[in-house]
Structure formats: structure tokens, C-alpha cells
Amino acid sequence: MTNAKILVVEDEAIVSKDLQYRLQKFGYTVSAIASSGEEAINKAIETSPDLVLMDIRLKGAMDGIEAAQEIYKRLDIPVVYLTAYADEKTLERAKITEPFGYILKPFKERELQTNIEIALTKHGLERQLKANKKWLDALLKSIGDGVIASNLQELITFMNPVAENLTGWKQEEACGRNLSEIFNIANTETHNSIESPIIQVLQDGTIVGLPAETILIAKNGAKIPIDDSAAPIKDDKDNVTGTVLVFRDITERKRAIEARQKQIEQEQLVLQWEEINQLKNDFLNLVSHELRSPLNNLKMMIQMIQISPDTESSHRYLELMETECDRELELINDLLDLQQLEISSYPVIKPDMLFLQQWLPWVIQPFQIRIKEHQQTLQINLPSNLPPLFSDGTSLERIIVELLNNACKYTPAGGEIILSVRYDSSEVPAKTIITTNNSAEIPATELPRIFEKFYRFPNADIWNQGGSGLGLPIVQKLVEQLQGNIQVESANGLTTFTLTLTDLI
Template structure:
């Protein structure tokens, strides 16, 4: 279904346009984009799309889950969630709406396309099944199938008009007779008698179908090709009280069911394969640009060196290449560090006694020359009688160096950086609080995302400092391993990171 209409519901305009571009590239049409739940419902009613790609967090009072539930209830349009939220509460709410897919951002194009194709096929099959169900219901209401009921002694108690016509027996004649006498079935090729399925149902209490190529021998000797099934009749205590036999020609329906079952099995295999490769695919998708960009720059610089005859200019390009290599190595090291920290098996903690009055000056000493070169000031505030901290010195040093490095990078010339320590023993357990403040402000709207992987504050590049967007996520994981927490505040021209630690 390459021309399926897809409604994109996304409140981030850039993300929505990117989705529209990808979907158009796949061959789908995106006639409209909605940014709120209410708008999504109205557009869906107007254009009747084949599928909805729904973000969960939307503008307005209605989120994506509520909108999806309303769209599916009103229009029976399948929904795939595209979201960055995978918490248990959100997942449980999403499950109630019975979505056809749940993709976590970011995702690969192929993954998105496969999920869309599977959803369109699956929904088409479900629609066909619903049509078939209505068709069968209509048949039963019009009594177009033969129906025979018996008691525990295999004696017929009921026949509908169709069963009368097919068997040639009237209900008045058949009632009280053995089911095998009235429902006389044989093999179509050999004409050998076939045991009535009612006997098997009453013996085993299970649903039974007759073999293929079965024909019904009517009272007048007419041979009618049939297919049937028999099921037990049970009371409210699950005791068998009889059996019911329904017979009809359902050859085409059985072919359709077999074809659909084969398609469903193929879809399940594809989905299982995608789950196995999901982590790998997500990883490659996230870092491909960051890995390629420095390499492209280095390639260009090599070409420039080959063309230039100036030794000084060649040296400059070589220095730039070295910087790009350093940036590439930093990214790879950060990725590996973050992967180890996020692994459940990685919990190597080496606690040590840290005398902060001596240890902290040693940690910040390398930054003193750097801040002087940038006409900044770095101030260390330590209270008297500060007790030692029992913690992992290697991890804590990594945290402080990363925070101080960010502070130095983003503090303007003439700005201030302040590292302060306090101790709170009024509560149990006692807490050591370390704050790093710098005279640069982060927009409040960006603070909730500050610890997200690969996220960088917009316009951060105006300071001409690159970065992978992994430093703060690594810090957060390290703090969690130290059983502490970290918070950030920004306002009045200052940004402050507050690190709260307890003795391990």
C-alpha cells in the first residue's frame, strides 16, 4: 500500500516536517500535520487517513494517548505511537488504546517503514475479519447454515430449516433419532462412512471438525459437499449437556484464513528480528552523523594539504586534523563510558576517604591557568571543620572535571566560576553538598532536557566549542552510582549545578 494516507501528529514542527519528508520518500502521502490532540481528531474526521503517527506529548489539554483512543473509537483508524517516553505509566496507558506500534525516538527509517507496512497489512486483515464476522452473523440470523443439536445420548433435539433442506429430514421426523442416521456423512472419494463428529464431542468434550472431502448423503440419496464442526453444549457449571453441529460450505473462507495466518506468522518473524536488532540500529542511527562529520572534515583537510605548497598552511591543517581526531576519540570514549554506566552489570565502585580541604584544590588546580587565560575567576569556598567524605574519588573527580570544563567553556571573558561545599548533618544520613556556579544563563525551557543523551542547548555553538552531548548524561549516571543526585538551576545570569552526596 504505497499510496496510503498518513496523518502525522507532532507538536515539534521540525520533527513533523522530517517525518513528512521520510513518509513521502517511502511513497506515502501526508495530506496534513496536527500539533494537538483536538486538531488531530478534527483532521482525522475530515480526511479519513489510513494510519496515524502519534506523538504522546502534545500541545493543549489532550495528549496523544487520549487523541488516539478517540480516533480509533470513532473512525477505526490504526495508530502508531512515535515517542521518546518509555516509562511504565505511559506504556500502561498506551496499552489500553491497543496501538498497532510503539516506536521510541529516535528510530531508523527502515524500522519506521516496516512498522507502517505491518500496521497497514494487519489493520487490513482485521477489517477483513470484522467484515467476515458480520457476514457470518448475517448468515446465522438468516439461518443460512444447517444447525443440528443433540442431547447426551446423541439423539437429535433441534434442526433448523436449512438443516432440514440439506438432510431431507423434517425436524418432527428427526427429533429423537440418532444423529448418525440423520447426519449421514461419507468420504467424497471412497464413500466410506465417517463417524458423526457429535460422538467425538460428547466423548472428549472438545470442538471437532470433519475430515476434508466430506459429503452429506441426504434422505433421498443426494450427495452434498459440506464442511462442518461440532462443539459441546455446556451449562453454567461447565457440564456437557449435549452437542451442536453446524455444517456449511466454507471452502473460500478457509482459504482466506490460511492465507491470513501465513501473513501473520511472517509479520511476527519480522517483528522478532527487528526487536533483536533494535539496540544496534538505534545506536547506529544516533551516532552516525557525529561519527561521519569529523571524518569528512579530516578528509577535506587532507585534500587541502595535498594541494597546498605552504608548509605553514599545511601545519595548520594538520593541527585541525589532530583536533578532529581528538573530538572523534572523545565521542567514542564517551559512548563507551555511557554504555558501561547504563549496563546493569557495571557497578564498579571503589570508595575512599576524601579529605575535601586537600583533595578539591588538587582537582581544580589544572583549571587555574585556563581561567586566567580567558580572564575568568575560579573561586573555591570551603567551610571550616568539613568532615571527610567516604566516596569513589575517581568517579567524583570525573564529575567535577566535567562540570568545571563546561563552566569554563560557557562562561564569558571576565565571568566568574564558584565551587562551594557545605555539609548537612541535621538529617540522616548526613549529606555533603557541592555546587558549581558560573555567570552564564541557560534558558529555563531547556533545563528539563539538559541531561538527555546527545542533547545540546540551542545556539551553544556560538561559543565555538564542540561537544557530543554525552557529558551531562555520563555525570548523571555516575552520580546515581554514588547514590547521590544532581540538579541544575538557572536564572539572574547564573547557572548552578548542585551535587548531593552521602557516605558510601
């Protein structure tokens, strides 16, 4: 270290001058020369040298060892002893002061320079190490997590204040004890002891975390919910030399999570009540309109039969009554079917091989008369090479019937209904895609609610069509049971339902 300032402490003037000459020759600066211990201390305070060359035997009440000890304690300046005395007693006294060198007279120039350079380098490293240690201590004391370090024998070597507060152990009483004694952890629910994570860290040399539900049992018996991780401490050769455990009190976090969970549950409960109330209102509206209307019609027709002597009129009223009864029965059956589909966790599915080229024309045959009555046309498109579909025929028939019913209801006179089937083998599993198109457009704002229970278009009466709002919810539930999906699009005066199915396994 060139340009280093060196304080020479030597009570022989000739020797001190010689040292000054040699040091300047090496490129050092001699900050001062002292001949006694007291003077050495004062000169050191005054000039702040980088190193002190100290003769052990000095004139006066204070010798070199005592002076060196005081200088190092006050100023943290390294001291190199330069003396002619090498007896055991002197060496033992000198070692206590932790000198940075001990050179016996007579010495060689190279030996003197080497010892000075080593002392200056060593002191610089020690000073940096102390600064790093202070920085690390300050960091570990200031962080909000508890930190405990241990050696290979699982004995504690360090605890920060947070760890002291959480465990109830002070660092001075915990150091040297086994970590499991201080860091006593257990399961939150059972209170059964949990193995210390550092055991696995020492075995595997990897970072290990605690189970989710863990409590720390403090010295006073307090139980604190924590989470943590343990990591290995390794040297520059990647050898594990100890472990560091970082943990934190999560009491407030758990309270916040529990409070949020309760809030979510309450919000869900409110939503459920709102949904129940909405369903109740929808059902009451249904009952008041769809159930009461046929009953009122029945009552009126009974009265007409009672006052009308005309046999032909009575017969006509009986036919109308039968129609209203069928309407009432259909509505009740839909309600029961939908209820059964919603509560059934294990639906009864009876898969069968369906040859759609023959099966679909059979399903739509009953609609031909109705189509003609409504002055509509029904077109079916079936490819000739369509493979059989392994699915439940009863459920699929109900789906097709409901979709065609809706198409017939809302397609105006002169409109066209198209039923198409195609087979897509490019995906795994292969898909059978059934689409229905009809010449009626559903407003875009209504599409998201089209499969809701009891939902009817606000302007459904424009088409002079009633309906319970149960057909499409039943379709959706049946499609789910068949492990398929259904989508609806509506634009440019055309509504398309697309049903995608795969073979049931």
C-alpha cells in the first residue's frame, strides 16, 4: 500500500531515524516519531496513521504493548511489533493485543516491507469485514422477519430481535442450544410436533418450507401461527456449513384472510338470496300467467258449456279444454323434468348407436304438419358418409324437439328452418355438430340470458307466443349430461343454435 502513513514508536534515536529512512525508501510517509507510550498514543490521535511500528520496550511507565493495546482500542489502527525481545512471556503479552506482525531485530528490509504490506492488507480486509458485519447486523435487526442461524450440529449461532420476541428466547441464552428446543413448532389443528425443516436442509442442501398450518410454541407457551423457509449456508466450495431459518408471524394475515372469507361468504349468501328471490318471482310470474291463464280458460269454457245447449259448441269447448289441460300438463312436466336434471348428480344415461341419417328424419316427422300449418319450410341436410353417434337417444331427441319447437314458434310465416349435421374428424375426440337455423333474430342484449330458467323475451308477445322459459334450460342441462356444449348466435335476421357432441365413453 504505497503512500501509507506510518507512526514509528522507538526510544532509540538512531534506530528511529534508520526506520524513517527505510520507510521513505519504500514509498511510505512517516507521519510522526514517538519515543514513549504516552507520546505514541497522542501522536496516533493527532496524525491518524495507517499503521504503527511499535518497539515493545519503551522508556516511561507505559511499554509498547500497553500503548499498542490502547491505540488499537481507541483508533482501530494496526500495530506491528519491531523488537529485539522474543522471550515467551513477552510473546504471550504481545499476542493478547492481537498484533498484525512481530518482527525481531535485526531485520532485513524485505522482511520489514513484506510485514507492513501484509498488515495493511489484513487490516483493510478486517475493516471491510467489520463494516459488512455491522451492515448485516443492522439489516437483520431491522427486517420484520425472525432470523435464526445454526451450525452443522443444529446449534444456534445467531438470533435477531424479531426471533427473540417470537420465540421468547434471548440470543445470549439461546446460542449453543439445539434449534429444535428454541424453534418448537407444531400442527395448528392437532398440535402434534413437526420436524424441524433444518434437518432436511442439512440432508439435501436445498431450501425447505414449512407446512401451511404451522404454529410456533413460544417459551411462555404462546401459540403463534407462522410460515417460514430454511436455507443452507454454504462456503465458497459449495459445502454446507450451517442453516438460516427465516419465519414470520402470520396472525394478522390469517385474520385478514378469515375476515375476507367471511365477507365473501356473506356476499355469496346475499347473492344466493337474491337469486332465490328472483327465481321465486319468476316462478310466481309463471304461475300467475302460464298456469292461471289455462285455468281461467277452462273455467270460462265450463261456464259456456253449462249455459249453452248446443251440442256442437259443447264439443268444441271440450276440445279447447283438452288443449288447455295438455298445455298445463306440459308446463308441469317441464318443471319436474328441469328440477330432476338440476338435482341429479348421477343422471341415467343409456348410450346407444344412433344412425343419424335414419334417426333424425324420424324425429322431425311430427313437425311436418305443424310446419305446413305455419306456412314454414323445414330443410334437413345430412351428409351421406355420416358415421354413427354413440349417445343417449332419449336425451338427444328431447334436445332436437325443444330446438325445433322454438324455431317453429318464432319463425314467421314463409320463413325457413334448417337442420344440418356435419362430422369433424380433425379433432380428438371427433365431433358431431348439429345446427338449427331459423328466420328470426334474437336481440343481442337478450342472448346472454337465453338459457336462464323462466326467462322469456320482453317482446315475446310480438310473435304471439307464450312459453314457460323452461325449454332452453332443459336443453342446456341435457347437453351437459351428454358431455357436449351448445352455443347460440343471432344476426341478420337469422338465429343459429350449434350443438357439439362426442361419443359417450
